[in-house]
Amino acid sequence: MTGRILGISGPTVSTGLKGLKLYERVYVGHALLTGEVVRLHEDKAVIQVYEDTRGLAIGEPIQGVGLPLTVRLSAGLLSGMFDGLQRPLEKMRSEMGPYITTSREIAAVDTMKKWRFHPLRKPGEEVGPGEDIGYLEEDSFRHYIMNKTSARQKVSWLADGDISVNDPLGGFENGGEIMGHINWPVRGARPYRNKHAPSLPLVTGQRSIDFLFPLAKGGTAILPGGFGTGKTILEQAVAKFADVDIVVYTGCGERGNEMAEMIDEFLSLKDPWRDRPLTARTILVVNTSNMPVAAREASIYTAVTMAEYYRDMGYHVLFLADSLSRWAEALREISSSLEEMPGEEGYPTYLSSRLSSFIERAGVVETLSGKVGSLSMVLSVSPPGGDFTEPVTQACLRATGSFLMLDTSLAYRRHFPAINWSQSYSLYARDVADHFETQFSSEWTRLQSWCRELLQKEESLREVAEILGAEGLQDADRLLMHVAEMIRADFLCQNSFTEDAFSTPEQTFENIRGIRSFHDQADAILKRGVALEEALRRARETV
Amino acid sequence: MRLSEHIYRTASSLAGPLLFVRNVFAAKFGEIVRIVPDDGAQILGEILRIEGDNVLIELYGESRGLDIQGMSVVFTDSLMQVPLSLDLVGRVFNGSGSPIDGMDMFIPEKKMPVTGAPINPAARARPEEPIETGFSAIDGLNTLVKGQKLPIFSSAGLPARELVAGILRNARTPVASGGFVAVFAALGLTFHEYAFYRKVLDGMKTGFVAFVNMANEPVMERLLAPRFALATAEFLAFEKGMDVLVIITDMTNYCDALREISTAREELPGRRGYPGYMYSDLASLYERAGRIRGLNGSVTMIPVLTMPEDDITHPIPDLTGYITEGQIVLSREMHQHALFPPMDALPSLSRLMQKGIGEGRTRKDHRTVANALYKYYARGRDLRRLEAIVGREGMTKGDTQMLDFAEAFEKEFVHQGDARRGMEETLDIGIALAERFRTGA
Numbered sequence: 001m002t003g004r005i006l007g008i009s010g011p012t013v014s015t016g017l018k019g020l021k022l023y024e025r026v027y028v029g030h031a032l033l034t035g036e037v038v039r040l041h042e043d044k045a046v047i048q049v050y051e052d053t054r055g056l057a058i059g060e061p062i063q064g065v066g067l068p069l070t071v072r073l074s075a076g077l078l079s080g081m082f083d084g085l086q087r088p089l090e091k092m093r094s095e096m097g098p099y100i101t102t103s104r105e106i107a108a109v110d111t112m113k114k115w116r117f118h119p120l121r122k123p124g125e126e127v128g129p130g131e132d133i134g135y136l137e138e139d140s141f142r143h144y145i146m147n148k149t150s151a152r153q154k155v156s157w158l159a160d161g162d163i164s165v166n167d168p169l170g171g172f173e174n175g176g177e178i179m180g181h182i183n184w185p186v187r188g189a190r191p192y193r194n195k196h197a198p199s200l201p202l203v204t205g206q207r208s209i210d211f212l213f214p215l216a217k218g219g220t221a222i223l224p225g226g227f228g229t230g231k232t233i234l235e236q237a238v239a240k241f242a243d244v245d246i247v248v249y250t251g252c253g254e255r256g257n258e259m260a261e262m263i264d265e266f267l268s269l270k271d272p273w274r275d276r277p278l279t280a281r282t283i284l285v286v287n288t289s290n291m292p293v294a295a296r297e298a299s300i301y302t303a304v305t306m307a308e309y310y311r312d313m314g315y316h317v318l319f320l321a322d323s324l325s326r327w328a329e330a331l332r333e334i335s336s337s338l339e340e341m342p343g344e345e346g347y348p349t350y351l352s353s354r355l356s357s358f359i360e361r362a363g364v365v366e367t368l369s370g371k372v373g374s375l376s377m378v379l380s381v382s383p384p385g386g387d388f389t390e391p392v393t394q395a396c397l398r399a400t401g402s403f404l405m406l407d408t409s410l411a412y413r414r415h416f417p418a419i420n421w422s423q424s425y426s427l428y429a430r431d432v433a434d435h436f437e438t439q440f441s442s443e444w445t446r447l448q449s450w451c452r453e454l455l456q457k458e459e460s461l462r463e464v465a466e467i468l469g470a471e472g473l474q475d476a477d478r479l480l481m482h483v484a485e486m487i488r489a490d491f492l493c494q495n496s497f498t499e500d501a502f503s504t505p506e507q508t509f510e511n512i513r514g515i516r517s518f519h520d521q522a523d524a525i526l527k528r529g530v531a532l533e534e535a536l537r538r539a540r541e542t543v
Numbered sequence: 544m545r546l547s548e549h550i551y552r553t554a555s556s557l558a559g560p561l562l563f564v565r566n567v568f569a570a571k572f573g574e575i576v577r578i579v580p581d582d583g584a585q586i587l588g589e590i591l592r593i594e595g596d597n598v599l600i601e602l603y604g605e606s607r608g609l610d611i612q613g614m615s616v617v618f619t620d621s622l623m624q625v626p627l628s629l630d631l632v633g634r635v636f637n638g639s640g641s642p643i644d645g646m647d648m649f650i651p652e653k654k655m656p657v658t659g660a661p662i663n664p665a666a667r668a669r670p671e672e673p674i675e676t677g678f679s680a681i682d683g684l685n686t687l688v689k690g691q692k693l694p695i696f697s698s699a700g701l702p703a704r705e706l707v708a709g710i711l712r713n714a715r716t717p718v719a720s721g722g723f724v725a726v727f728a729a730l731g732l733t734f735h736e737y738a739f740y741r742k743v744l745d746g747m748k749t750g751f752v753a754f755v756n757m758a759n760e761p762v763m764e765r766l767l768a769p770r771f772a773l774a775t776a777e778f779l780a781f782e783k784g785m786d787v788l789v790i791i792t793d794m795t796n797y798c799d800a801l802r803e804i805s806t807a808r809e810e811l812p813g814r815r816g817y818p819g820y821m822y823s824d825l826a827s828l829y830e831r832a833g834r835i836r837g838l839n840g841s842v843t844m845i846p847v848l849t850m851p852e853d854d855i856t857h858p859i860p861d862l863t864g865y866i867t868e869g870q871i872v873l874s875r876e877m878h879q880h881a882l883f884p885p886m887d888a889l890p891s892l893s894r895l896m897q898k899g900i901g902e903g904r905t906r907k908d909h910r911t912v913a914n915a916l917y918k919y920y921a922r923g924r925d926l927r928r929l930e931a932i933v934g935r936e937g938m939t940k941g942d943t944q945m946l947d948f949a950e951a952f953e954k955e956f957v958h959q960g961d962a963r964r965g966m967e968e969t970l971d972i973g974i975a976l977a978e979r980f981r982t983g984a
């Protein structure tokens with residue numbers, strides 16, 4: 001089916017080609033640029049093009065593929081680095097040099113590479129939809145191969161040995177082949193049996209998060225903050241240290257240099273929880289700010305679909321995006337080239353529904369094969385002018401469970417991570433408290449409340465001190481301020497460029513307990529009538 | 544398909560910089576057209592939108608005095624290209640690449656599209672080698688590294704111009720490289736400013752390429768000039784192995800031109816009237832800075848902008864800060880105290896500094912010195928507020944010492960006047976200063 005280009009406006013082209021479906025994938029022009037049908041209107045179809053449209057001419061061909069935009073799901077995705085359309089960036093570099101120019105299609109994974117297959121079934125056995133048939137050894141992961149059809153099937157034969165992704169791993173009695181790959185439409189969530197409420201903590205290795213605003217596996221969190229407040233560093237720290245099986249990191253509309261830095265760093269690090277290189281558990285999707293804006297819009301869907309794929313094998317998967325605002329802006333640019341009616345700040349009125357249905361792809365699920373997997377999300381948001389009342393931050397707030405507010409004034413003071421402790425919250429704190437209490441210490445929650453209250457009291461004391469000077473406060477209050485300063489400097493602050501970048505829950509707990517007992521000691525000494533400086537000195541000696 | 548130039552005399556309407564032409568066959572998006580009036584000089588334009596055989600063209604030149612009946616429109620079948628050659632070095636051009644230094648056009652070695660192509664993120668090499676600007680406030684505390692984009696946030700009336708001139712004259716790579724060259728793009732310059740910069744460039748003699756768009760020249764050229772500059776920089780860096788420092792001033796004029804053109808196109812205005820795609824547009828410039836694995840050379844960028852109403856949350860500094868790797872913020876207060884460069888150390892930041900300093904890069908003690916200076920200064924600045932409330936008498940000895948440090952830091956470390964300081968000198972001054980006040984910290 002071939003039509004012609006009738007009009008071109010920025011990243012969108014129109015055609016009169018009949019029979020195209022909404023969200024169908026098309027090839028545009030002689031260069032075969034990838035596009036997606038975004039609107040059908042009378043006898044015209046409007047196509048969003050994922051690549052630079054400069055140089056396209058009226059009359060060039062348009063070809064429908066008959067399928068929506070999909071990603072390829074198979075072994076070989078781990079440690080890969082893809083653009084927003086799942087093209088392998090390393091391969092593109094070796095084939096076309098340092099600049100991204102032409103748009104040839106390149107297979108996402110190496111089709112020559114062989115993987116060891118282990119059958120889990122015998123010929124004659126029945127497997128339900130989504131149930132395991134066997135697994136491939138993808139480095140240290142068991143890459144489960146499931147019945148991808150929607151019906152119960154009887155296995156007729158299964159391979160055993162080294163197999164490449166394009167070869168069948170076996171067959172069903174109805175004649176169907178069992179393949180190690182599938183193309184999945186990125187805009188549709190992958191199915192599961194049931195969703196459960198999150199109950200396990202997602203340990204990030206960041207004291208301020210794990211202790212004050214704990215995240216949950218299957219939960220969602222946003223990190224909004226102005227520029228320079230540490231969103232990227234924090235996203236990357238969580239990507240490095242989180243206690244999950246698999247990490248999918250999306251650099252969405254941000255800097256190229258910081259991706260280069262991240263790749264360099266990840267290559268040199270180990271997975272902190274298991275003995276393997278950090279890259280072995282990581283998939284990167286990168287569509288920097290200067291890459292085509294429509295592909296930026298698609299990038300988070302490409303990434304989350306790969307994340308769901310591993311979740312379906314029963315893994316704990318963490319999805320990170322830096323930054324969701326750039327995705328929203330891409331949506332706005334496309335919407336405006338379609339001349340849609342704008343909503344608040346020019347964003348289309350469907351911004352918040354798109355956003356919330358995207359974020360709903362997170363969760364703890366019982367997979368079709370009966371395993372439990374989770375998909376957690378940590379998303380950065382870049383509000384213009386650092387003003388949190390803007391539409392993207394607000395829409396995210398309604399759709400996510402943790403709000404880690406990054407504070408410009410803390411960042412100016414180089415207090416990093418610049419998480420504001422009085423405004424941030426985590427709705428999972430209760431759900432995961434039990435786990436911390438039984439795993440680490442029964443004092444966990446009590447210490448948490450102590451720490452929160454102390455920081456709160458300090459805030460009001462500081463206002464007084466600003467007027468009267470520190471000399472105007474009572475000794476017990478000055479002690480409290482001293483302890484609060486200790487909490488801020490030695491506990492909440494965590495420099496990502498030092499050894500301290502990662503703190504286990506045990507270390508986190510020991511740290512805060514140490515400060516607590518220092519406070520208790522000093523307080524007891526004060527009560528005996530000793531002056532503050534002396535009490536501090538003595539407490540320091542005993543702790 | 545068309546293979547060569549086509550000429551049409553079917554212009555149907557003209558409004559500001561926008562020209563409609565009818566009955567055009569197979570027009571290309573982004574194609575360059577030449578408008579040839581009956582009388583007078585020809586003007587370039589670019590295809591902005593195509594609907595069937597109706598084409599919307601944006602003119603790069605002045606449309607005043609044009610007449611749609613009399614004009615021919617030549618469709619060139621090609622996108623905007625930059626002529627490139629080593630002979631660019633030492634020359635001054637206008638915003639569309641024509642020489643304005645009285646010498647002839649050079650013979651190009653090759654031509655490249657002016658918009659460039661995105662660097663594959665997997666092909667980038669991480670920036671980690673320092674460039675010395677000659678200013679302690681930058682080199683010591685906010686070190687610039689090759690491949691970085693580090694803007695200067697100025698305000699009306701502050702001496703950003705003098706700072707730029709100093710950097711143009713003094714910047715160099717400490718380690719010998721395949722050559723160092725400054726590419727200077729001036730956007731929307733007044734004659735007064737032009738005269739100033741011309742003098743600086745004339746004094747340099749060589750080691751620069753300049754693209755100058757004057758305040759009274761077409762605004763479309765204001766969008767073009769930085770792209771000419773960057774295509775030139777990419778050529779010199781990645782084909783000729785040079786370390787290129789691109790200085791673009793003033794990005795505020797650039798953004799205002801973008802807004803003006805967007806309004807003329809009747810696009811939906813975003814924050815403060817700037818178009819919603821300004822982030823992506825700015826990124827298409829700023830992201831052209833970088834280094835590439837396996838190649839010598841680098842493109843480093845210092846965009847200069849004037850914050851309207853001294854407001855750092857204004858969309859121009861805000862979007863810039865979101866894309867660049869840090870910012871150098873100039874302060875009115877420092878300027879009032881006659882300190883130069885009047886850099887405010889607190890909001891200033893070079894995000895790529897960490898990898899670019901220390902042993903083998905600058906000096907082993909660089910990080911320690913920089914951290915100590917920043918910490919003491921931040922403390923001193925905090926205490927200035929307290930001092931305003933309780934007075935110096937109500938403060939502890941340690942606190943007053945930190946107050947004194949902040950003042951000495953501004954006067955002795957940040958302030959340096961016109962002299963160039965090398966990295967060693969900068970760090971030595973820093974150490975001496977920190978030593979003097981260590982007991983108070």
Ligand SMILES: Nc1ncnc2c1ncn2[C@@H]1O[C@H](COP(=O)(O)OP(=O)(O)O)[C@@H](O)[C@H]1O
Nearest residue numbers: 227228229230231232233416417494495496894
């Ligand atoms: N945890 C941290 N430890 C040390 N420095 C940090 C930390 N977080 C941020 N920074 C500093 O702040 C700068 C900006 O951080 P970044 O994450 O890039 O900000 P954003 O993405 O919010 O613009 C970094 O270059 C670094 O200097």
Ligand SMILES: [Mg+2]
Nearest residue numbers: 231232233254
């Ligand atoms: Mg960032």
